[in-house]
Amino acid sequence: MAKRMSKTLAAEIAERCLAVTNPANRTLALKAALLRHGFAARVPEGDELAERAALAEWLLATYSPRE
Secondary structure: OOOOOOHHHHHHHHHHHHOOOOHHHHHHHHHHHHHHOOOOOOOOOOOHHHOHHHHHHHHHHHHOOOO
């Protein structure tokens, strides 16, 4: 069974990643946070790293898909 991400964790990761000012470092922060919580480190291909709600939504869609 694959590990699923909670809404709370997705919001927390999104908040912490977007607190990083440099966009290149946001990617590194996202990868580190995902690995720290036991998820495969992927990065969104769109503009999800620009807005907290969009990033949290991407995290849930990627790591906790609805069946």
